[in-house]
Amino acid sequence: VAGGRATGVRLASGDFHVASKAVIAGVAPKALPGKLLPDGSGDAGFDAAMKKFRYAPGTMMIHLALDDLPDWSAGAELRQFAYVHLSPSLDAMSRTYQQATAGILPDEPVLVIGQPTAVDPSRAPAGKHVLWVQVRMLPAEVLGDAAGRIEPGPWDAIKDAYAERVLEIIESYAPGLRQKILGRAVFSPLDLERENPNLVGGDQICGSHHLAQNFLFRPARGYAGWNTPVSNFYLTGAATWPGAGTGAASGFMLAEQLGGR
Template sequence: MMTPDAIVIGAGPNGLVAANYLAQAGWSVLVLEAQARPGGAVWTEESSLPGFHHDVGAAFFPFGPTSPALRPLDLEGAGLVWRHAPLDSAHPAKDGTCAAIGRDLEASKQNLGEDGPAWEKLARWHAGTRDQLLDALLSTLPALGPMARFGPANLLRLAAVAASSGRGFAERTFRTEAARRIVPALALHTDVGPDDPFGAIVGFMLAMLASSGGFAIPEGGAASITRALLKRLGDLGGVVRTGTRVARIVVREGRAAAVVTEQGEEIAADRAIIADTSAPALYLRLLDPGVVPTPVAESMRNFKHGFGTFKMDWALSGPVPWSCEDATRAAVVHTGDDLDDLARFTAEVRRGALPRDPYLVIGQQTLADPTRAPAGKHTLWAYSRVPSVAPGGWEKVKQSFADRIEARIESLAPGFKERILARVIVTPKDLEAMNENLIGGDLGGGSAQIQHQLFFRPMFPYYRYRTPIRALYLGSSYTHPGAGVHGACGRNAAEAALRDEG
């Protein structure tokens, strides 16, 4: 390949989306990936037993079929098939109650009982505004045009949610404890607890997406998303080189001009370099300290990461025997007995303790995609939020904490342990080794708390994908709008580069 117009550092989903948008615009693109395979945390492996296909990171995709950054790429035309379970999100508790929501409005209403009308009001509002809302939330800030199309009344309604804690919104909106735990439990996909100020919006958005696009599951595993992005890029002439770690970015006369690999190869870029890396890695490792403004470097040294993640995968002889019937039909199951249980869990993680009865996000992919396991068998995927560093070290405590996770599932699904054929434990340290953007097992590209969002992601004033270095852009989940396989961070960075080049 001759000198490319653009180099993209990192072949995660945002890097591949950025590369696709640049290639669609006619640019020649080279993607350099440090690992031996592309995809980052969007990949699938037979990690437990032969024939059982487990997603190594992201596993269900509320933005997948609906994101305005992904839809123009027509990944379905490149072979991607989305599957759905009958329900999208179930929330069983030890008292026997089980709230459940999904794309089927009538089923959700029936499940929520006296809170059905309140849910219907929210879901119908979202159904009528979803595309405008996603365009506004996923566009480059300040997104004045998309915000105007969303409309002032809808903005005010959304702002009222954003001004609430998860607990405040839940108690104001719903009557039953079962319904009240839905939004705060969904917020704990990140590091936002039920009592955090301005914390309701994260869980609210996931709940609304469950009601429309649903928690979609790619047939064959998350790697199918990566393969579709690679096919699209290959068709456009883009090149991906794996096993090629970028050691530093060369800056000449204030402009990003080239990269140097760990093997010592210098590769020039004629127009732009886009980094699908962590913000601290870009500013503190890839760039010479002399070209990084002191306030930027200081901000990166104090960067606020989200919770760590402890993940498990199981090969099962049959489906999970949930006591709650709705949980047997849900793509994702969330454990959390009530708001106080979720608050207790959050406090334990924040003080550096391993949760004694961990909150869990549990993925049941084989309910919708039986190709992932041998006939009659099932996979199970789950994670809990944890401190990045465990007391005594992860090697010492990982087996006992895995037992705690299994005990919590067993309390809601008696007989679960009897169906385990094999289990795989993935600690925060393991996640970072797999994908160095997941620092300390942080899945979100930094904290999702409000003070680290919008104009402060990753820092002010560099929130619009540009950096202090000309022709250098940051396009990872460390930029707005953050985590979620929506591709918006990569698309927006690519569009910034294209605008700057006219």
């Protein structure tokens, strides 16, 4: 930044890339103060808002290699779906969220199960299948366990034990699943952040979507147009309006906005 204007990006290697028109960062707000903007933005209010940006609970990912798709007790037709959601009720979902935000491992997390090979058999060897499980929602830092079975500790030490709980839950909906498992890989919220720093605490939606952090308040009041206090420096991605799960809409709309300049 020179004279309040973004001039380019310096990489960790020291290489510098000049910005001919603008710098567009598809990052979580956490990456701005002290990192992408090591001297701050020049606006203390904006910098404080980026530091206080509220992230959502984390996610665990479990990937399974299977001999066959699960035999869902609710009906064989579920074997044809790309996604199966598991949670007994809206009340259970609410309880899970409350537990996670309090730093507690949920006793019955919400599970989103992907069955890619149900719709695309080419994703596995002939006759075999893959399954992925999104375990929603989990604390970034574990302070306790609602089921009282797992001692609090770092995710690296407890992720496999929690994965066993998840498999127990799936087994209750699809008996015999464990006998079909050929292999598994477990990624805790911490693992996800290691792979992608934008997944802060394993938050896959890049920030809470509560009203206080949505619409004209996303990522902060006065900056819903992907602008920042630094001229020609823009923030895009799920942390900005219109949020997560919108098909890269923020980048598309910003590109249209910049195209007129």
